[in-house]
Amino acid sequence: MYSDVKESSPAEQTLLEAWVPLAASFLGICTAFSMSAMIGPMLVPLGSEFGMSVPALGQLATLTFLPWGVSASLIGPISDRYGRKRILLIGLAGLSISGAAAAAAPDYLTLAACRVLTGACGGFVPPSCLAALTDQFTGRRRGHAIAIGSTGYSTSWLVALPLVAFLTGRFGWRWTFVLAAIFAAGTFLLMIAVFPPGKKRESPKSYLNSFAWMRSAGPWYGIGANVLERLMIAVFITYVSAFMIRRYGVSMAVLAWILTAITAGNFFGSLAGGFLMGCSWRYAGLVAVLLIEGAALAWKFAAEPALPAAMAAGFLFSFLTGMSRSTLVDTLSNFAPQDRGTIIGVFATSNQVGFVLGASLGGLAIAWGGFGALGAICLAAGAGGAAFYMRLGRWVRALR
Template sequence: MSTPGKPAGGPAVRLRLPAHGSGDPEPTRSGGAGRGTRRRSPLPALALGAFAVGTDSLIISGLLDRVAADLAVSPASAGQLISVFALLYAVGAPVLATLTSRGDRKRLLLVALAILVLANVLGALAPDYRVLMASRVLAAVGSALYLPCALAVAVAVAPVHRRGRAIALVAGGLSAATALGVPLGTLVGAVGDWRLTLVLVAVLAALATTVLALVMPRVETPAVVTVRQRLAAAAQPGVLVALLSYLLVMAGEFTIFIFVAPVAMEITGVGTAGVGVFLLVWGVAAVLGSAVGGRAADAFGGTRAYAILVAVLCAGLVALTLLALFTPRDSRVAVGLLAVLLAIISMSAWGVSPAQNHRIASLDLPEPTVAMSLNGSFSYLGLSLGGVAGGLAMEHGSVVALALTGVGAEVLALALLAGSVVLLRPARRGWAARDRRIGPTGGR
């Protein structure tokens, strides 16, 4: 993720990835079909698994009202199903990646998807809130096992000159989940039952499991990145502040996204099917935002693009607050304005991801890829924080309080960004002076 649904890499950053093993991996050949017979690429199947993971992580957001009514809990409590999933993913992904680093990649991917299938079947059959929460914990474990491993396999099976595209294809499954999977699941839940959406995710994960079992080659175990190495990367100059700022940006975004169903229903009076349309607008804008963020980082630099996009996101949340305060309910004007504002919020929030990677890659770091891999965990931490803060706002306030909570998170993110720029200015001057001494062909 990477974010929920946001890849760790971005189009604005080009990194030279190390080769695995003794050299560049050759296309895998099947052992029993004879020389020259190519095995089918596992990348589409890996992307399908990522699509299932991304859809599973956020699919309840459009159905909070139905889940809450069925299980006799408040929408805020239903929202915590997403927050707990995100928190466990954020903490579990780097730990599980380290603990399972010596295991067989194919077996690990199949086990992870099997856990996801089991979790969603359990959730679909859950008789009460506690069992559904347990199913979300299990789903978080499966997702945290799957996604880091899938991205590592994408690197391992692709030649060096195609690794960026391989990562983009697998990570594209997450983007597609936001653009298509979540709104489709919401529409399915509107026509049928919210439990049917979990069955849909289970079917997707089972399909990915079957295809991977058929086409996945044997993959060399990648080099281990320990938890200590990740913590050391986070302690590098500027990295921790950048990650904390990114966490706040994600918290502000997901404060709204997780509770988009009650927001849309209160402002416009639409039903669950209408919420699905708003989620489709959000998803399409997210895809566009990823492209815009990469181009903006190339054109203006990572830090400047990041600041502009966060400012736009903050302005969108302020406008959403005003919409909730002053626009007449159940009007066509409210429907149109909400769609426009959700598109602006989504596009700017998803544009932040490649700008964030560009910022970290531009720092003077010995292992920038390790530091960038932390973006996914901090993105999910932000999602969890947004769910908790949004739940409190909904329990004790209103949609206006919810939007203002998002605004507060973005203001804090901008303040951290400003502070980091001031603190790193002397270091940047030192790096620039060193680069002038080394010359354009020197360095690492």
């Protein structure tokens, strides 16, 4: 089944009129991603306190994202039955609790358990927010709404991570966790007041029937493309810092400014994604986006251009990765109009699959052929993702 609504209903609220749920979704997504990714700037001080190496402590990130991927898929059918708001509030409460517990962690194992809880609860939040926006809006307004809500992800990288680094350096990692827990608790209380309760929805008779859409090939084309795009993002995020330091000899202070400038592209790309979603040629656009992403990273890592050109390539890649999210989420929600929480949860899980593959394959590639080998991986992933989007476009046209 595919339900594609091209135009918004005249009776539907405009984006300006519905700014409260839009802002709430943005804040929820930003809070979840900030809580999940905040461990990065803390690795060095954590190593000093627990007497562990940075690579060993880096596994805390894996312990966050793996349960995130599992919970995002499993919670979707429950969200479809009992409402987005309930699941969202449970997730935010868990994030606050895990942050407070991490602040008091006496050892590595306790901190690791707290990060598992952070990941499991974090997986509840972004899918619930995005599913709520697909419930509330249709047509082009849906694309713009998803684009605005998705900027919470970009903001978590642009604002939250530098802020975590500053607070950790100023007050220590424990107080930073305390402040993060307070922020999550504040978001929880705000959501109680402003997040829309949602409408009672028609649901399948059983939990497993929520996954009936998996029998169709169409959704898997989109999910496959997303895995390959997240693979490229993981390669970029994980290894671009080491590449910039070794190739250009930049200091950590300069690197922080470079990364901020590069990742700013994702924020603007997320907003532009709403425009792409409303275009009749959106799937052809996604094919071009994936091909350019792969080529940009291949050129950056393999050709090793001058620093300004390398930054421009990184900005372009960051911008383009923000564009695809709105169209893909809207397409997937149309494949399962009664199970949007479920299918968007699987979409969130595919993000984590791509991140794990990108980080692991990237390490093997560097060991085998240096940073230039990363370019080959990204070029292949871009071409594969473009092929998936080409098949997805044909599939959707055949159903209309």
